[in-house]
Amino acid sequence: MLHSPLSTFEAKTSYGNETDRLALLAIKAQIIGDPFGVMKKWNNSFHFCNWEGITCGRRHRRVTGLNLSSYDLVGSLSPHIGNLTFLSRLVLNFNHFHYQIPQEVGRLFRLKYLELSNNSFSGEIPANLSGCSRLVWLRLGFNKLNGKIPSQLGSLQMLERVQLHYNNLSGPMPASLGNLSSARSLSLAVNSLEGHIPESFGRLKNLEFLGLGVNRMSGMIPPSVYNLSSITRFSVPFNQLEGSLPSDLAFTLPNLLVLNVGHNQFTGTMPNSLSNASNLIELDTSGTKFSGKLTIDFGGSPNLWWLVLASNSLGTREVDDLNFFDSLTKCRNLQVVDPSDNQFGGVLPNSISNLSSTLATLRLGSNQLSGSIPEGNGNLVNLTELEVEKNDLSGRIPVGICNLKMLRRLDMSENSFSGHIISSLANITQLYLLHLQKNHFTGPIPSSIGSLSNLQDLDLSQNYLVGTIPKEVVSLSSLTISLNLAQNQFTGSLPSEVGLLKNLGYLDVSENKLSGQIPKELGAIPQSFSSLRELEDLDLSHNNLSGQIPEYFQHISFMSLNLSFNNFEGQIPTGGVFKNATAISLAGNERLCGGISVLHFPACTKPKKEKISKGLKLMIPLLSGILGLVLLVSILIVVRLKKLKRDPPSSAVSSNENFLLNVSYGTLVKATGGFSSANLIGSGSSGSVYKGILDPNEKVVAVKVLYTQERGALRSFLTECEALRNIRHRNLVKVLTACSSVDFQGNDFKALVYEFMPNGSLESWLHPRPREYDVDGELRMLSLLQRLNIAIDVASALEYLHHECQKPIVHCDLKPSNILLDNDLTARVGDFGLATFIPEPVSRSEVQQSSSVGLKVTVGYAAPEYGMGSKVSTYGDVYSYGVLLLEMFTGRRPTDEKFKDGLDLHDHVKSALSRKISEVLDPMLVLGGEGEEEEANSKEIIYEGQTKKDTTQECLAAILENEWTLVKLSRN
Structure with missing residues (x-):
């Protein structure tokens, strides 16, 4: 039977369509993670041309585009991709594709745009990509590709953008890349490429962007590269390149926008021709070996916003070294100026006061500057960093500095400043770091410093400050990094308010004239483990402190503790930091005794026992009983008060923009x-x-x-x-x-x-893939007791976030992958990318009455009410915590394939409670934890004053009963 030409065309088209459909289904089959449900829409209910991410040609209805960007897909790319022979655009960036890029991609001869960046592709770049002769964009950055760059890529004459950055490519750059005559962008940064930059790169006459930074390139840049007049962005930092920059650089590269040659071995002077770089917006030469006087007139670059010259040998230590600042006043977009760590001499020019009001960072530290800071600097109203440390500056703190309301970092340390620390520094309310150490300041610390509610790092050490330490300063709860008041002349006792610094990491008040005893508030540890100290380093040495070393010091996680040269007496504790002789210093306390043997202190003598009268012996049990009754009533009162709604703190949380x-x-x-x-x-x-x-x-x-x-x-x-x-x-x-x-x-x-966190995430312990073993070759697993302790840690973190912050914080994404484990398997909750600040709700019904904004939560862990439009609340975290507990003890994810047809993890556990708990327990607990349950029974789960003995079955039962609005756990 004869066929008309039309029917033959239809038959061919139908066959081609079927080929595309089967290829797409094969691609779908290798995607194992699909949080947005994109692949569910790839079904026979619609023609494949209407599937999500698919584009077809109008005439032949063949697939011409596949765009699945940013869907968080997990899986590998099927070799059947090579059957989509009409494909011209393949875009899979921002997903989690792994394994190798299929060789079959090289068969797509119509392909113009290949974008696979921001995935986890590994292996080598297929050499047969040269078969994609029409390729215009090749974007493979941010993957795990290794091996050499295929020289065959040099045959792609239509290629305009080559982006292979952020991989692990090695070997030399192939000279054949110089044949890419259409190339406009060549980005090979952040790899392990080595050798010289090929001379052939000088033939890339259309090149606008050259990015070779963070590799192992050496030798000199070929002179022909400096003649590529089309280049706008020249970026080669963090290599071992050498030589000098051409004196006529700005003339041979007239379109230059960005010049970044930092952290190389370049020498010589900075090219004066950069005075003519009219388009320049960024200049970075940090960490190189440029030297000599800087004579560039930056007024010729009015759009300059980034000038970083740090860590060179620029300057001649002469009085006019900073004259180039006069020309910077013409750069009205200037935001960063950093000539620190050089040899600039002279005084700070008055022109600093006339720099652009957009300036955010000014770093002048580690030079040879002298004189005082100009008063007019108060015009820099958007300055967030001012650093002039390690110079020979003198005079008083300029009052104008106090007008810099946006200032976050002020570092004037290691100079010759004198006079009093002005109280108006308290006007800089956003101040995060204040370093004034190693100067000649005198007088007392202004108590107004205590009003800097964002201050986290304060160093006033090695001055001539006098008087008592203001309680307003040591009670500044924002101090979390360091408080250093050492080597001054402070007198009196350390204020008891120092106990409010419960989040401080480093405290040093050594070499003063302090007296009295260590305030008990310094280490008063509440019953809840959620309030454990963060103090790691404490130095109280060279004072006149007396009394016994507090027992509670054993329970603070000190990295170092220096109590030397005081008047402490009595028994040296033997727990905590006192077990490590290298972490403590107790010299110069002649009346101390005991401690671990390596400290070589004399043994303590036991005090003589005094005789107790018969009447007193009878009174002791009676008084103990009364005291116990009072304690019990007090606990009940505290528990009752905790149930009442608390007013939020009056101090507001600073805005996002102010984070350091x-x-x-x-x-x-x-x-x-x-x-x-x-x-x-x-x-x-x-x-x-x-x-x-x-x-x-x-x-x-x-x-x-x-x-x-x-x-x-x-x-x-x-x-x-x-x-x-x-x-x-x-x-x-x-x-x-x-x-x-x-x-x-x-x-x-x-x-x-x-x-x-050396022990990774809880996810990697609950669901190791492949099985992981410890250093002794034993299977790495968590015992029942370890899991219980991790559950306690997470509950403590939630208790803190929900009830102890200035504003309650809802984490919104509590799951095993966001719980990290330190050396001791102590759990740390992380990833606050979805966290939300909320006013504390009155009741759950109040939460449910408010609609929520869209929240990108994790399926299986998110509270059901979020799907119905309820407002983000602490109850959502509690739901996620309940799912987490079930997962920890069963070893099954809430998204396990077993849970379908209405069955979920909750029902799975509930059905087993009436039969045999081992049926739902994690098999690793059943196999390896027979001796753990008895020990776990000694742990107690405490909620609202009630105590429940914990067996595994009772624990799971309590979770299922949904008894807890928020679980409060503590270790005995």
Whole structure:
């Protein structure tokens, strides 16, 4: 039978359509995580051209575009992608695809845009991508790709954008990349590339952006590269490049917007031709070896906003070294000026007062500057950082500084300033850090300093300050980082209000003339473990303190304790920090005795027993009984009062914008090895977390890099900053600092730096994949008792967030992956990206009457009322906590495949309580925890004054009964 041409075309089209449909279903089959339910819409109810993320051609109805960006999909990319032969755009960025990029992508000869960035693809870049001859964009950044860059990519003559940054690529840059005649952007930063920059790069006549930072490149930059007049952004920091910059640089690169050559081995003087760089907005030469007088006229760059010249050898120590500041007054967009750590001499020019009102950061520390600070600096109304430390500046603190209402950091340390510390410093209400140490200040500490409610780090040490220490200062509860008053001439006793500094990390009042005993309030530990001290370093040495060493010092987690050269007497404790001879210093206290043997103090003599009369012996039990009755009544009263609604504190939480941002992007790049995949701890929907080491103390930290292109990323960053700057608790992950900047490609960069938790997340212990073993080769698992203790830790954190903060905080995303474990398996709740500040509700019905805004919560852990429009509340966290408890003891996620057809984790446990609890217990508990239950029975769960003995079955039963509006747990 003959077929018409039309019927033949239809047959071919139908066959092609079926090929595309099957290919899409094969792609769907390899996606194992789909939090937004995108793949559920890929079904036969609609033609595949109407599926989410699919674009088809109008005439032939074949798939031309596949865009699944930012859906948090988890899985691998199916090789069947190669069957979508009409595909011209493949966009999968901001997901969690892993394993290798399929070789079959190289068969897509119509492909123009390949965007796979911000995933977890590994392995090598397929060399046969050269088969995609029409490729215009190749974006593979922020993955885990390794191996060499395929030289075959140099054959893609239509390629305009090449972005391979933030991977683990190695080897030399292939010279064939110089054949990419259409290339406008070449970004290879943050890899492990080595060798020289190829001479062939000088042929890239259309190149606008060259990003090679954070690699291992060496040698000199080829002169031909400096002649690429189309370049606007030239970024090569953190390499081992050498040589000098051409004197005519601004003439050969007339369109230059960004020049970043920091942290290399460049030498010579800064090119004076930069005076003609009329488009320049960013200049960064930090950490190189430039020297000599700086003669650039920055007035020729009116749009300049970032000028960082730190850590060079610029300047000649002459009086006119800072004359270039006169030209900076013409840069009306200026925000950052940092010529610190150089050899600039002379005095601070008066032109500083005329810098742009947009200036936020001015760093002049570690130079050879003298004279005083100009009074007119009060015009810099948006200044947040002023640092002039380690110079030879003198005079008094300018009154004009007190007009800088936005100032967050003021560092005038290690100079020759004198006079009194002016009380009007209290007008700088946003001040976070105040360092005035190592100067010649005299007089008392103004009590007004105690009104700086945002102050977290205060250092007045090594001056000539006198008088008593104001109670207003030592009761400043915002002090969480450090209070250092050492090496002054303070007299009197340490105020008892020092006990209010329950979140302070470092306290040093050594080498003064203090007398009296240590205030008992310094270490009074409440019954709830939620109020454990955060004090790590305490130095009280070289004073006249007396009395016994407080027993409660054993229960504070000191890293170091110095009580030397005082008048302490009596028994040295043997617990806590006193077990570590290297962490304590007790010399110069002649009347101390006992302690651990390595301290070599004499043994304590037992006091002689006094005879007790028969009448007194009869009175003791009676008095004890009366005291016990009074104590019991007091406890009942306290419990009753806790139930009453408490008024929120009068002091308001500061705005998000005021959170301190004081770590540079370059510092974090160095700390994490260029965000190396070897240091990647994990990744989620909002960002990736890397292990890093921060200089100069080589502190191990965790760096959370946010996906700034992700929807809601900025809100998440600000929310987490706001939450973490206002809280401090033993069971919360401690934030050390934050970074809000731009990367070496000019993109927004935001990161948070936390304490590093060596035992990872609770998720990795409950659901190890693959099985993890400890250093002894034993299977890594949590015992029943350990799980109970973790549950107590999390409950303590919730109690603090809900009832002990200035404003109640709802975490909104409590789940195992957001609970981290330290060395001792103490739990720390983290990830406050969804946290919400709320007024404390009167009742649950009040919460349910208010509608909520959209909340991106985790399926399975979110309270059902959130899905019905209820307002965010503490009750939502309590629901998540109940799910978490069930998961901890059963080992099953609430989203387990077993739970379908109406069955959920709650019902799964409830049905087993009447039969045999071992049926729902985590198998690892049944196999490895037979001896734990008896020990666990000694733990008590306390709620509203009632005590329940905890067996596993009773614990699970209590969870199911939903008895607790908020669980309060404590260890005996």
